[in-house]
Amino acid sequence: MTKSLQGWVASEGAFELWGKTQWAVFTDPADWPDPLRAGPGTGPVLEVLSAYDHRGDATGTGMPMDTGRVVPELADLTDVPALAVTCAAAFRDDAIIRWPMPDATPAMLQELFRVILTP
Amino acid sequence: MLWKIRGCDGGAAWLPPGVAARFAEIEQSTRAAITPLTGDGGVRYAAFWDWLGAHLPDEPCWFLDLVGVAPAAQGGGLGRALLMHGLQRARADGYPAFLETGNPRNVPFYQSLGFQTVAEQRAPDGGPVIWFMQTPRPPSSAAISTLWP
Numbered sequence: 001m002t003k004s005l006q007g008w009v010a011s012e013g014a015f016e017l018w019g020k021t022q023w024a025v026f027t028d029p030a031d032w033p034d035p036l037r038a039g040p041g042t043g044p045v046l047e048v049l050s051a052y053d054h055r056g057d058a059t060g061t062g063m064p065m066d067t068g069r070v071v072p073e074l075a076d077l078t079d080v081p082a083l084a085v086t087c088a089a090a091f092r093d094d095a096i097i098r099w100p101m102p103d104a105t106p107a108m109l110q111e112l113f114r115v116i117l118t119p
Numbered sequence: 120m121l122w123k124i125r126g127c128d129g130g131a132a133w134l135p136p137g138v139a140a141r142f143a144e145i146e147q148s149t150r151a152a153i154t155p156l157t158g159d160g161g162v163r164y165a166a167f168w169d170w171l172g173a174h175l176p177d178e179p180c181w182f183l184d185l186v187g188v189a190p191a192a193q194g195g196g197l198g199r200a201l202l203m204h205g206l207q208r209a210r211a212d213g214y215p216a217f218l219e220t221g222n223p224r225n226v227p228f229y230q231s232l233g234f235q236t237v238a239e240q241r242a243p244d245g246g247p248v249i250w251f252m253q254t255p256r257p258p259s260s261a262a263i264s265t266l267w268p
Binding site: 070071072073074075076079080082083085086087089090091094095096099100101102103104108111112115116117119 | 120121122123124125126127128129130131132149152153156157158163164167168171184185187188189190193196197200201204219220221222242246247248249
């Protein structure tokens with residue numbers, strides 16, 4: 001774990017590149033730091049995680065862990081009417097939608113998206 | 120795959136590679152219902168979407184069919200969250216992501232998420248300029264292991 005976390009601190013790569021091959025290293029029991037075995041403490045894990053947090057704040061690099069505090073959910077058929085209204089409003093001036101249908105009314109755009117979004 | 124966010128304030132349709140490869144077939148299956156909504160019997164709509172569909176990359180990719188956020192909810196990060204959600208899946212699958220946009224204001228936004236413009240073309244018959252954008256193919260496991268031996 002310490003090797004893996006220290007690798008992250010030293011790296012300039014994106015978080016996902018660091019993480020893809022690090023799971024085995026991260027979870028190697030032989031490399032568990034003593035504070036983690038013993039419970040909460042202030043040893044290397046805390047130091048390394050603090051360094052990671054500090055680096056993220058300072059540079060803004062890495063993959064954001066919280067994308068706006070809202071998380072997408074899989075929609076289903078019951079969501080299609082509401083999503084059609086949302087998309088019709090969002091695309092009301094969008095060239096991809098308006099150019100082929102220049103005279104479409106808001107109700108027609110909603111119907112368009114209802115058709116497009118229905119599986 | 121249809122995703123929603125904060126109720127239905129935003130939505131995104133991401134097509135995984137197997138579905139994106141059938142985009143033309145899927146899009147054409149909707150035309151009978153869409154034609155009555157057009158003013159010319161669907162002629163312009165069909166020509167435009169045939170042209171757009173022909174620009175999908177040949178290589179497998181995750182295709183962002185659409186992403187939309189209600190005007191009152193725009194600027195709050197919902198679109199970005201919907202984009203990143205699909206991009207993370209594309210990366211995890213090892214595929215690039217692809218999109219088409221006709222809104223020049225959105226190009227820098229998509230660039231900020233890793234998309235690069237692969238073509239910028241005006242649609243036939245005086246249609247709008249469309250930007251075709253794609254993310255780089257994620258590095259393979261083998262490539263990553265050379266970074267982390």
